[in-house]
Amino acid sequence: MFYREAGDFKTSYAEDNQTFPIKFDRYRYYVVLVLAFAVVPFIINDYWVNAVFLPFLIYSIAAIGLNILVGYCGQVSLGSGGFMAVGAYACYKLMTSFPDVNIAIHVMLAGAITAAVGVLFGLPSLRIKGFYLAVATLAAQFFLVWLFNRVPWFYNYSASGQISAPERTVFGIPVTGAETAPWAAYLFCLVFAVASALIARNLTRGMIGRKWMAIRDMDIAAEIIGVNPLKAKLSAFAVSSFFIGIAGALFFAIYLGAIEVGEAFGINKSFLLLFMVIIGGLGSIFGSFAGAAFLVLLPVLLKNLLVVGLEWPTDLATHLEFIIVGGLIILFLVAEPHGLAQLWRVAKEKLRLWPFPH
Amino acid sequence: MKLKLITAAVAVLMAAGPAMADLTFSILSYRTGPYAPNGIPLADGQADYFTLINERDGGINGEKINVVECETGYNTEKGVECYEATKGEGVLVYNPYSTGMAYQLIPKVTADGIPLHTLGYGRTSAKNGKVFSNVFNYPANYWDGASHAVSHILDVNGGDISGKTIALVYHNSAYGKEPIRTLEELAKKHGYNLTLLPVDHPGQEQKSQWLQIRREKPDYVLMWGWGVMNQVAIQEAANIRFPMENFIGIWWSASENDVQPAGDASDGYKALALHNVGDDYPLYEDLQKYVVDAGKAAGAGDQLGTVLYNRGLYTAMLSVEAARTAQKIHGTNAITPAMMRDGMEALEMTEAKMAGLGLPGFGPEFKVSCENHGGNGFGAVSQWDANAGKWSLITDYVQSDQDIIGPLILEDSAAYAAEAGITQGCN
Numbered sequence: 001m002f003y004r005e006a007g008d009f010k011t012s013y014a015e016d017n018q019t020f021p022i023k024f025d026r027y028r029y030y031v032v033l034v035l036a037f038a039v040v041p042f043i044i045n046d047y048w049v050n051a052v053f054l055p056f057l058i059y060s061i062a063a064i065g066l067n068i069l070v071g072y073c074g075q076v077s078l079g080s081g082g083f084m085a086v087g088a089y090a091c092y093k094l095m096t097s098f099p100d101v102n103i104a105i106h107v108m109l110a111g112a113i114t115a116a117v118g119v120l121f122g123l124p125s126l127r128i129k130g131f132y133l134a135v136a137t138l139a140a141q142f143f144l145v146w147l148f149n150r151v152p153w154f155y156n157y158s159a160s161g162q163i164s165a166p167e168r169t170v171f172g173i174p175v176t177g178a179e180t181a182p183w184a185a186y187l188f189c190l191v192f193a194v195a196s197a198l199i200a201r202n203l204t205r206g207m208i209g210r211k212w213m214a215i216r217d218m219d220i221a222a223e224i225i226g227v228n229p230l231k232a233k234l235s236a237f238a239v240s241s242f243f244i245g246i247a248g249a250l251f252f253a254i255y256l257g258a259i260e261v262g263e264a265f266g267i268n269k270s271f272l273l274l275f276m277v278i279i280g281g282l283g284s285i286f287g288s289f290a291g292a293a294f295l296v297l298l299p300v301l302l303k304n305l306l307v308v309g310l311e312w313p314t315d316l317a318t319h320l321e322f323i324i325v326g327g328l329i330i331l332f333l334v335a336e337p338h339g340l341a342q343l344w345r346v347a348k349e350k351l352r353l354w355p356f357p358h
Numbered sequence: 359m360k361l362k363l364i365t366a367a368v369a370v371l372m373a374a375g376p377a378m379a380d381l382t383f384s385i386l387s388y389r390t391g392p393y394a395p396n397g398i399p400l401a402d403g404q405a406d407y408f409t410l411i412n413e414r415d416g417g418i419n420g421e422k423i424n425v426v427e428c429e430t431g432y433n434t435e436k437g438v439e440c441y442e443a444t445k446g447e448g449v450l451v452y453n454p455y456s457t458g459m460a461y462q463l464i465p466k467v468t469a470d471g472i473p474l475h476t477l478g479y480g481r482t483s484a485k486n487g488k489v490f491s492n493v494f495n496y497p498a499n500y501w502d503g504a505s506h507a508v509s510h511i512l513d514v515n516g517g518d519i520s521g522k523t524i525a526l527v528y529h530n531s532a533y534g535k536e537p538i539r540t541l542e543e544l545a546k547k548h549g550y551n552l553t554l555l556p557v558d559h560p561g562q563e564q565k566s567q568w569l570q571i572r573r574e575k576p577d578y579v580l581m582w583g584w585g586v587m588n589q590v591a592i593q594e595a596a597n598i599r600f601p602m603e604n605f606i607g608i609w610w611s612a613s614e615n616d617v618q619p620a621g622d623a624s625d626g627y628k629a630l631a632l633h634n635v636g637d638d639y640p641l642y643e644d645l646q647k648y649v650v651d652a653g654k655a656a657g658a659g660d661q662l663g664t665v666l667y668n669r670g671l672y673t674a675m676l677s678v679e680a681a682r683t684a685q686k687i688h689g690t691n692a693i694t695p696a697m698m699r700d701g702m703e704a705l706e707m708t709e710a711k712m713a714g715l716g717l718p719g720f721g722p723e724f725k726v727s728c729e730n731h732g733g734n735g736f737g738a739v740s741q742w743d744a745n746a747g748k749w750s751l752i753t754d755y756v757q758s759d760q761d762i763i764g765p766l767i768l769e770d771s772a773a774y775a776a777e778a779g780i781t782q783g784c785n
Contacts, residue, residue, distance in 0.1 A: 159770055160461070
């Protein structure tokens with residue numbers, strides 16, 4: 001009834017090509033943005049930021065990055081944990097080497113460094129495909145984690161090999177370190193998450209995104225119609241690693257504050273990100289957010305329901321949490337192999353006809 | 359998504375409900391995940407001691423203890439969630455039992471004014487209370503442990519170990535890297551050679567490390583391991599027939615879980631001890647009467663008397679004693695985390711005090727002060743008897759080499775103070 005194209009006339013190409021062509025969608029999007037920027041910062045506390053919003057936003061950025069590579073360009077990667085580590089360590093080295101430079105610039109530079117590393121490890125993708133590429137990127141995962149554990153320069157020769165984020169400010173307001181106000185950390189990550197989503201969305205529907213999708217769908221056909229696989233694949237690796245690097249930098253500097261590479265960026269992290277992308281929906285920006293929300297927020301929610309609400313023993317609740325999340329993953333993938341994003345798409349199709357489907 | 363958030367909000371509001379009047383202690387446990395075999399006895403020991411104080415004494419000086427348990431799974435991200443979820447309930451002290459988590463909590467607890475107690479783990483230089491105002495690591499730390507191990511080797515060799523080789527098999531993480539610096543300094547002093555053999559998490563694959571040990575034949579092997587790594591290392595040592603009495607683990611490689619899988623082959627394995635072993639204490643009679651027989655034991659109730667259960671018990675005992683000290687200092691029974699901090703800083707454990715609690719000779723005597731948050735660095739060596747199936751202490755509590763460790767602690771804490779912009783001082 002409200003959700004429909006009818007009556008929403010577009011008079012220019014720009015209007016025709018906008019991300020949210022339906023008026024209702026557009027307003028909903030603006031409302032979400034206003035809520036996220038102008039309402040949430042005033043009502044959140046430490047718990048909401050550190051347990052819910054920061055992990056959600058940061059994992060969303062990482063999932064967007066991985067989605068570009070896996071969902072749009074079709075190159076399976078298991079190296080995302082390692083690339084996040086590159087972002088984190090690059091950010092740490094920059095933060096401690098140039099303390100006067102704004103942390104936002106460091107985070108972006110960390111993304112750029114990760115992009116370079118990503119291109120390097122993306123080179124094999126020109127020769128290797130599918131599962132074999134996944135195994136090749138696994139090498140990046142293990143090599144990078146080993147490197148950051150092995151070479152003391154990366155952790156400034158500290159006795160324990162841990163890196164800790166010193167306090168840094170944006171416009172005089174601390175965003176890293178223990179004195180950070182919850183809203184400052186939240187807003188800082190939100191800006192990066194929204195910017196990442198906007199950039200990714202516009203990249204993927206432009207020429208470069210279409211090249212990636214052509215490579216994904218059939219690389220030989222893509223080459224015949226004039227897509228340079230070298231450029232397409234490496235640019236996908238670069239852009240993807242850029243976002244993952246930013247996520248890694250935020251993960252270290254804003255969210256955790258202190259990190260040990262093996263624990264924080266192990267192979268589990270690579271799998272977690274891949275699951276987010278698959279459950280959320282391959283080749284969808286919304287899917288990246290949905291997948292991150294599903295895998296980050298659901299365990300927290302279940303924990304609160306079972307332990308705090310029902311007062312069950314913590315170990316029982318944790319085991320149940322694994323069972324429920326695992327069961328839901330299977331259920332979702334059986335019911336909708338294309339992920340949460342496809343469910344959302346189907347729901348929207350239905351909504352357009354509602355309440356008169358015939 | 360929105361519905362989820364609303365439900366979560368409701369759940370969180372419900373959590374904030376319980377009475378704030380009690381003394382709240384937290385147990386950040388890991389009863390699940392790869393380190394669960396160690397996490398369960400640690401959590402049970404703490405929970406049972408708090409239950410005992412409530413049941414037998416009606417709380418600490420009449421103030422009931424309220425325990426909030428939160429499952430971390432030894433995962434730092436879940437640990438953050440746990441910390442944020444529980445700190446609003448007025449938790450008096452945190453014991454995360456994870457060095458990674460401790461590192462992360464150090465700046466947070468300092469900003470929030472809540473004390474953190476890392477018993478035998480965490481950041482060693484937190485011993486310097488002038489820099490780490492809210493962090494305590496009494497009665498001993500990793501660097502003390504490294505020194506204990508070396509001094510035990512010195513004892514065995516009649517005081518001269520120059521030219522001998524000591525290999526360190528360590529968990530390749532912040533935890534495992536901690537003793538390296540101290541062992542290097544001690545090597546300069548005593549003239550032994552140090553070989554470093556890192557093992558990556560989780561430590562199931564150690565063939566190459568032990569092959570190297572077999573080839574290089576070090577005289578002694580020290581181990582900084584945790585969880586499955588310990589079991590594998592002891593099994594591998596048995597496989598290459600490394601003499602077990604020359605194999606010494608840190609106190610986190612000292613539980614029944616670690617030695618039992620290797621069976622008789624682990625007989626004679628040595629490990630450092632922060633506190634005594636076994637269940638031959640008057641306190642255990644009370645535990646049996648008020649907790650176990652009353653059906654209030656935590657978990658399955660089958661961990662009593664194990665090394666890590668005793669460690670949980672010891673941690674909880676030290677927390678309760680610190681709370682009592684805080685009550686005395688501030689003249690009020692309803693103490694806050696800030697008062698608890700003062701109590702921990704004035705804590706003194708004497709033999710008479712421990713005997714009064716039903717734990718005679720259970721731990722070393724020590725005294726905490728602002729300059730010294732780490733106790734006096736006393737530790738002992740325990741040895742596993744596979745036939746009897748139990749650990750026993752084979753040395754007295756000895757003090758670590760303070761001449762070596764003291765300057766290292768000052769140096770490391772000064773570096774942290776400079777990095778974090780902390781002005782050193784006692785208030």
